[in-house]
Amino acid sequence: MKDKLNIKKLLKLAGHLVVILALAFVVKKIIEMDIKLGDLSSPSVIGAFVLSLVIQAAQIIIACFPWLMFTRSLSGRKIPYSAAMPVYTQSNIYKYLPGNVFQYVGRNKLAADMDISHVDVACATILDVFFCVFWTGMVSVILLGSKIAELLDKYGRNLFIAGAAGILLLIASFAVVWLKFRGRLQSYLSRYSKAFEKSNRLQLLSGIFYYFAHNIVSAAMYFCCMALIVPQAGTKELLTLTGAFMFAWIIGFVTPGAPGGIGIREGVMMFVCGNSYADRILLFVLIMRIASVFADVSAFLIGRIYAKAKNH
Numbered sequence: 001m002k003d004k005l006n007i008k009k010l011l012k013l014a015g016h017l018v019v020i021l022a023l024a025f026v027v028k029k030i031i032e033m034d035i036k037l038g039d040l041s042s043p044s045v046i047g048a049f050v051l052s053l054v055i056q057a058a059q060i061i062i063a064c065f066p067w068l069m070f071t072r073s074l075s076g077r078k079i080p081y082s083a084a085m086p087v088y089t090q091s092n093i094y095k096y097l098p099g100n101v102f103q104y105v106g107r108n109k110l111a112a113d114m115d116i117s118h119v120d121v122a123c124a125t126i127l128d129v130f131f132c133v134f135w136t137g138m139v140s141v142i143l144l145g146s147k148i149a150e151l152l153d154k155y156g157r158n159l160f161i162a163g164a165a166g167i168l169l170l171i172a173s174f175a176v177v178w179l180k181f182r183g184r185l186q187s188y189l190s191r192y193s194k195a196f197e198k199s200n201r202l203q204l205l206s207g208i209f210y211y212f213a214h215n216i217v218s219a220a221m222y223f224c225c226m227a228l229i230v231p232q233a234g235t236k237e238l239l240t241l242t243g244a245f246m247f248a249w250i251i252g253f254v255t256p257g258a259p260g261g262i263g264i265r266e267g268v269m270m271f272v273c274g275n276s277y278a279d280r281i282l283l284f285v286l287i288m289r290i291a292s293v294f295a296d297v298s299a300f301l302i303g304r305i306y307a308k309a310k311n312h
Helices: 002-032 043-062 064-075 081-096 102-114 118-144 147-180 182-196 198-229 235-254 264-273 278-311
Strands: none
Touching (some): 002 081, 002 102, 002 278, 043 064, 043 081, 043 278, 064 198, 081 102, 081 278, 102 118, 118 235, 147 235, 147 264, 198 278, 235 278
16 A cells, blocks of 8 residues: 555656656747747737637647547546546646657546546547547648648648558557457457447547537637738638648648647748748747647646646
8 A cells, every 4th residue: 555655656746747847848949939029019919829829728628528528438437527627738738848749648647547447548549639630631621722732742742651651550559459468459349339339429429529610710710810910811811821720730740850840830831822921921820839839838727726626
């Protein structure tokens, strides 16, 4: 019993150290942005920053929902939102750590907190990431219209390689697990089939379709922010650029060594608009990136305050 308590204390201390390290990398990222205060003095730019900050922070807090729905469906446990949200918002800031995978690993703290299988949480995270990317892609394609053909011609190879590598890795992983842990895997598959039963179907579907609504809200936010920062652009151009910004997130997500799509969003949007409004487009990307960082930190702090309030 004493050993268990010591292990829990060590894990808690390790968690605090990882959070401090992640926040240090957040500060590093802000410094590396080389922000010029003069660029942020315009009322329209400030308005775009505040709008993006508030909506993105709210989205991070709410985005725990699909992951929680998948975890509930796979584990068969009614895990409260109050338990999952602080874990989600804390693990979200781990994306600033080198490697760009710790934000997903960090979510498995929920398994320890709720005494459920780490496999259930990991599988829920995989589903969450898949549908996030899928619906972002669908919405960006709709907004890009005919421009999607040009972008796929330029970036399609990257997407194909990443997709093929992901499928091969998934097949190889499944084969290894099947050969070594066939009995256990069959047990998990049998249990997971219950997630598709009528009683659980609505919960599962709500997780699947959440990111469609999430991306509609994101697209509306990017459109409004871009209209404030790039007032010279017409409605059609703004819609196309919004789609390009979302498409660029996918390219950045699947490109190794480019956490957050650094440099890629600028490249994709400049490719779409040419030399038109180049300086304003670069300013828009910078403002969205700054707002994203502050939204991540804000959501993390809200999660911590919420967790402490629930504990008390």
